[in-house]
Amino acid sequence: MIEEYCQIDMKEDKTDNLMKIDELKQLKNEILSEIGxxxxxxxxxxxxxxYLSKKGMIPELFSKIKEVQNQDKKEFGQILNSLRExxxxxxxxxxxxxxxxxxxxxxxxxxxxxxxxxxxxxxxKMRDEIKQIFRQMGFSVAxxxxxxxxxxxxxxLNMPEWHPARKVTDSLYVDKDSQxxxxxxxxxxxxxxxxxSDPPYRIICPGRVYRNEKENSTHTAMFMQLEGLxxxxxxxxxxxxxxxxxxFKHLYxxxxxxRFRPHYFPFTEPSAEVDVTCFKxxxxxxxxCKNSGWIELGGCGMVHPKLLENVGVDSEKYTGFAFGLGxxxxxxxxxxxxxxxxxxxxxxxFLEQF
Ligand code: DAH
Numbered sequence: 001m002i003e004e005y006c007q008i009d010m011k012e013d014k015t016d017n018l019m020k021i022d023e024l025k026q027l028k029n030e031i032l033s034e035i036g037x038x039x040x041x042x043x044x045x046x047x048x049x050x051y052l053s054k055k056g057m058i059p060e061l062f063s064k065i066k067e068v069q070n071q072d073k074k075e076f077g078q079i080l081n082s083l084r085e086x087x088x089x090x091x092x093x094x095x096x097x098x099x100x101x102x103x104x105x106x107x108x109x110x111x112x113x114x115x116x117x118x119x120x121x122x123x124x125k126m127r128d129e130i131k132q133i134f135r136q137m138g139f140s141v142a143x144x145x146x147x148x149x150x151x152x153x154x155x156x157l158n159m160p161e162w163h164p165a166r167k168v169t170d171s172l173y174v175d176k177d178s179q180x181x182x183x184x185x186x187x188x189x190x191x192x193x194x195x196x197s198d199p200p201y202r203i204i205c206p207g208r209v210y211r212n213e214k215e216n217s218t219h220t221a222m223f224m225q226l227e228g229l230x231x232x233x234x235x236x237x238x239x240x241x242x243x244x245x246x247x248f249k250h251l252y253x254x255x256x257x258x259r260f261r262p263h264y265f266p267f268t269e270p271s272a273e274v275d276v277t278c279f280k281x282x283x284x285x286x287x288x289c290k291n292s293g294w295i296e297l298g299g300c301g302m303v304h305p306k307l308l309e310n311v312g313v314d315s316e317k318y319t320g321f322a323f324g325l326g327x328x329x330x331x332x333x334x335x336x337x338x339x340x341x342x343x344x345x346x347x348x349x350f351l352e353q354f
Pocket of ligand 1: 184323
């Protein structure tokens with residue numbers, strides 16, 4: 001199109017063949033947009049030569065002013081002037097832009113920039129390691145809802161009416177009237193598991209639990225528990241000890257030992273608290289174990305016959321054990337953390353260390 005215009009022989013007498021003002025205006029737009037579309041420095045330079053060099057199209061158009069009809073000459077000249085100016089300015093601007101980029105050309109010899117890499121959260125690392133260990137011992141993983149009814153949290157677990165956990169001061173109720181609360185322990189999953197099928201049961205349930213708790217370096221209102229349940233014929237306390245000992249040896253090393261202290265839980269009889277040898281001092285006594293040589297990790301015991309009866313399992317035929325451990329505590333001891341809140345603050349400086 002542009003070339004076509006410039007080939008018009010303006011000397012010809014026929015006014016039809018002379019370039020009209022409108023056509024010149026259109027030509028101007030086309031030239032500017034052609035220049036503007038240049039995608040490299042080299043192409044801009046080509047356009048400069050094509051339009052602005054001595055033998056370029058714009059000087060050639062100037063040379064044709066004399067052939068334009070008199071009444072149009074002035075306007076023709078004005079349009080050409082502005083075309084030349086705008087073309088110059090555009091070309092200079094484009095060249096400046098491209099030559100800036102030239103300066104920024106990629107230097108392939110420079111070392112690469114390090115991209116931040118996401119890491120697994122230490123709590124979930126621990127949870128998955130726990131699952132792995134128990135799977136190897138024949139346990140499967142069970143789940144249950146985090147919003148529970150009083151039935152699964154208290155009644156079916158043989159919690160007495162007077163138990164403080166039933167109060168709003170201890171537990172987080174969604175709705176006290178409908179007896180819905182955030183589960184305070186994963187023990188509810190014991191009941192849900194046993195309700196669903198016949199024995200034997202051999203499950204663990206790692207999951208979140210919630211308590212109406214003031215937060216400090218060892219307590220948060222939300223934390224994770226690891227529930228365990230094994231029910232079959234002739235299951236004994238010795239198996240409970242053996243299972244937990246094997247688990248802690250996997251987690252903390254072969255030299256780890258366990259100790260059981262008598263305790264009370266409504267859902268087990270007999271009940272015990274379980275300690276492991278302090279892995280910082282090896283049992284000699286240090287600040288971590290408060291000089292006792294032992295670290296407390298959770299509760300356990302033989303499943304109370306009432307629980308089995310509550311779900312229709314014959315407590316004369318079947319026995320079992322259960323345990324509940326705090327996953328944050330297991331994690332803190334494994335990695336030497338001293339504030340549980342670090343686990344939940346999502347500070348990258350903390351998380352990047354794992
Ligand atoms: N549910 C108990 C708690 O939250 C922990 C626990 C103790 C679970 C003994 C058990 C158990 O299964 O047998 O403190």
